[in-house]
Amino acid sequence: MCDQTSIYIHIPFCVKKCVYCDFYSKTDLSLIPGYINALQKEIEKRSGLKDAIDTIYFGGGTPSLLSAKEVETLLQTIGDCFSVASDVEVTFEVNPGTVDLNYFRELKNVGINRLSIGVQSFDDDKLKFLNRIHTAGQARNAIDYAGKAGFDNISMDLIYGIPFETKTAWLKDLKTAVTLMPPHLSCYMLTIESGTPLHEQLKKGVIRPLGTSDMTVLFKQTSQFLGEAGYDHYEISNFSKGRQNRSKHNSKYWDMIPYYGFGAAAHSYDKKTRSWNYRSIDAYIKDICSGRLPVEDRETLTSRQTMIEMIMLRLRTLEGLDLKKFTTLFCVSFETRFKDILDHILESSFGSVKDGRFALTLEGRAHLDSIVEAFAEKIL
Ligand SMILES: C[S@@+](CC[C@H](N)C(=O)[O-])C[C@H]1O[C@@H](n2cnc3c(N)ncnc32)[C@H](O)[C@@H]1O
Ligand SMILES: C[S@@+](CC[C@H](N)C(=O)[O-])C[C@H]1O[C@@H](n2cnc3c(N)ncnc32)[C@H](O)[C@@H]1O
Numbered sequence: 001m002c003d004q005t006s007i008y009i010h011i012p013f014c015v016k017k018c019v020y021c022d023f024y025s026k027t028d029l030s031l032i033p034g035y036i037n038a039l040q041k042e043i044e045k046r047s048g049l050k051d052a053i054d055t056i057y058f059g060g061g062t063p064s065l066l067s068a069k070e071v072e073t074l075l076q077t078i079g080d081c082f083s084v085a086s087d088v089e090v091t092f093e094v095n096p097g098t099v100d101l102n103y104f105r106e107l108k109n110v111g112i113n114r115l116s117i118g119v120q121s122f123d124d125d126k127l128k129f130l131n132r133i134h135t136a137g138q139a140r141n142a143i144d145y146a147g148k149a150g151f152d153n154i155s156m157d158l159i160y161g162i163p164f165e166t167k168t169a170w171l172k173d174l175k176t177a178v179t180l181m182p183p184h185l186s187c188y189m190l191t192i193e194s195g196t197p198l199h200e201q202l203k204k205g206v207i208r209p210l211g212t213s214d215m216t217v218l219f220k221q222t223s224q225f226l227g228e229a230g231y232d233h234y235e236i237s238n239f240s241k242g243r244q245n246r247s248k249h250n251s252k253y254w255d256m257i258p259y260y261g262f263g264a265a266a267h268s269y270d271k272k273t274r275s276w277n278y279r280s281i282d283a284y285i286k287d288i289c290s291g292r293l294p295v296e297d298r299e300t301l302t303s304r305q306t307m308i309e310m311i312m313l314r315l316r317t318l319e320g321l322d323l324k325k326f327t328t329l330f331c332v333s334f335e336t337r338f339k340d341i342l343d344h345i346l347e348s349s350f351g352s353v354k355d356g357r358f359a360l361t362l363e364g365r366a367h368l369d370s371i372v373e374a375f376a377e378k379i380l
């Protein structure tokens with residue numbers, strides 16, 4: 001029998017960098033054809049016909065900078081090198097400043113069946129502050145085109161908690177989002193990553209980030225508002241209309257199911273080992289063209305690392321951690337191993353144990369980082 005697995009393809013190109021983003025991408029678009037060629041070679045080199053691929057994800061960077069022909073070429077190579085399921089979910093990330101109706105029709109024709117649209121906000125001032133290449137009008141058009149081209153599996157990315165953002169302003173963004181009725185929404189709390197222009201602004205005192213308690217208010221407001229609008233808060237940043245509209249691909253990350261990562265800066269996981277490719281387009285292409293795999297490094301997870309990772313990932317989700325599965329994997333019951341922390345969490349209503357699963361409440365998820373840290377300290 002085939003093993004179910006996934007493919008992630010990294011497209012490290014952007015028209016310009018957004019002030020908050022530290023995902024790997026470059027603005028030299030002339031490198032795209034050579035990169036596609038190298039990607040094909042990497043896929044061929046790592047081919048695995050015994051693996052049944054049921055999700056494929058084009059992420060970035062900006063996948064929507066590729067021509068539909070280039071996307072088709074990559075999907076054909078995957079089809080030649082892997083056993084792709086007939087009902088495979090194929091997600092494609094889109095920047096609203098790079099698309100039109102015809103492009104979406106072409107994407108549909110070459111086999112893309114889920115779009116993740118990087119809207120970020122419907123407020124032009126907020127978009128300008130973030131250094132996005134598009135306006136709110138273009139974001140609305142992108143959603144409209146996606147529907148007209150026949151996509152029904154659409155997700156929207158939004159960012160909240162930028163400096164000076166108020167509860168009212170964020171609520172306005174959420175209200176606009178739900179009127180467009182996407183079946184899936186990702187709402188990300190702004191993180192100020194070191195090395196980004198936003199971090200520079202912070203160091204110079206040009207911006208003052210929102211405090212933790214203001215962020216917590218926005219996080220809870222998001223969950224409450226989207227809950228009332230019919231969305232399940234199924235992962236800390238993700239919301240869907242029913243189970244059928246969850247991201248199958250990302251759900252696999254939270255379930256620790258193996259995946260292939262192709263391209264510069266892409267990560268792969270095979271149940272025991274994590275590996276990652278060079279975070280440089282030049283180094284990636286050079287290795288591939290010399291017949292080597294472009295792996296920068298790999299680490300085999302110890303049982304302790306797997307335990308931390310499983311707790312960290314599962315506590316992000318609505319369903320939480322399967323206690324029986326934990327005992328089978330680690331030969332110790334979760335309740336015994338973490339009695340003190342668990343008692344504290346249950347007493348303070350930050351979590352609950354139901355039907356053999358330990359999950360955080362909304363209040364608990366608002367304190368996810370410190371809760372995960374408490375578990376990690378106990379494991380190390
Ligand atoms: C890596 S981007 C790729 C999507 C596409 N390039 C775009 O921006 O339209 C995926 C998503 O991550 C989120 N993101 C990236 N950096 C972030 C940060 N520092 N804080 C919060 N969200 C972030 C954004 O919502 C973005 O749409
Ligand atoms: C921030 S999430 C956005 C998910 C989107 N909201 C959705 O529901 O489909 C996706 C980003 O994570 C990063 N990413 C995901 N899987 C990856 C992998 N295997 N290797 C490297 N980066 C990855 C990419 O930058 C990608 O743009």
Ligand code: SF4
Nearest residue numbers: 014017018021060061
């Ligand atoms: S958020 Fe998207 S468009 Fe902006 S720099 Fe990051 S990957 Fe590129």
